[in-house]
Amino acid sequence: MYQTLDPKTLTVFITGATSGFGAAAARRYVAAGGKVIATGRRGERLKELQDQIGAENCHIIELDVRDRAAIDAAISAIPAPFAGINVVLANAGLALGLQPAAETDITDWETMIDTNVTGFVYTVRALLPGLIERGGGHVVTLGSVAGDYPYPGGSVYGATKAFVKQFALNLRADLQGKNVRVTNIEPGLTETEFSLVRFKGDEGQANKPYEGTTPMNADDIAEAIFWSTTLPAHVNINRLQMMATTQAFAPFDIYRRG
Known part of the structure; x- marks a missing residue:
């Protein structure tokens, strides 16, 4: 029988656990007997999840x-039963707007960079030494198919996810011999609050990307995350790209002359 890691041995630090992939992953790990540290900006959502x-x-x-100071303070104050973190799920991130680059609100770009890049590296850097000191673990990063495939209006969002992808690959190289695995999960069309956040609460716009499709859902992505971290310790999934069956690679945008 194939021997996977016992999820009861896992303590998972999750960012962006107030909805979507993060909340679904928290439920998946706890259902399997693991422990989670669920973090996010919306305290009431976290309390609902904990309940x-x-x-x-x-x-x-x-x-x-x-x-960054808040991350360091939070980690130092984690109670003993949860202190043995051996999985980091760096999930917090967002997309804002879909305007062409020359028309976008520059503050949207700043927010995406601050969250998807700066906050992301703060999280990994703060938790990585502990994984190494405890003899190993797993860093799971949340990328996107947008990190590989460009689309109109996705300039900075796609660029941040390309950063996540390359950071994860470089991190994997840095950690050779440290017994720390690194996996970048790269979802495509998935129906969560993602689109609602992108369009700042406009439900009409938020629903359009899913019309006529059968998108993935948060549980689909959480299952992939869980699978990658419960494979035997000698197996590392470098990248895992996922798309809904009804989604394919975007067609080239054609400029029609004349």
Whole structure:
């Protein structure tokens, strides 16, 4: 029988756990007997999650990943039953707007860079030494197909996810011999709050990308995350790209002359 890692041995630090992939992953790990530290900016959402899956195996921290001092303080204050973190799920991120580059609100670009890049590296850097000191673990980063395939209006969002992809690959090289695995999960069309956030609460716009499709959902992505971290310790999934069956590679945009 194929021997996978026992999820009961995993303590998972999750950013962006207030909805979507992060919340689904928290539920998946706790259901399998693991422990999670669920973090995010919306405290009431975290409390709802904790009430659903139980405080015994879910510690919550209200946290903005863009605040490096807050991350360091939060990690230092983690209670003993949750201190043995061996999986880091760097999930917090967002897309804002879909305007052409010359028309976009520059503050949207700044927010995406601050969250998807700066907050992301703050998270990994703060937790990595602990993984190494404890003898190993797993860093899971959340990329996107947008990190490989460009589309109109996705300039900075796609660029941030390309950064995540390359950071994860370089991190894998840095960690050779440290017994720390690194996996970049790269989802495509998935129906969560992602689109609602991108269009700042406009439900009409947010629903359009999913019309006529059968998108993936947060549980689909959480299952892939869980699978990658419970494979035997000698197996590392470098990148895992996922698309809905009804999604394919974007057609080239053609400029029609004359």
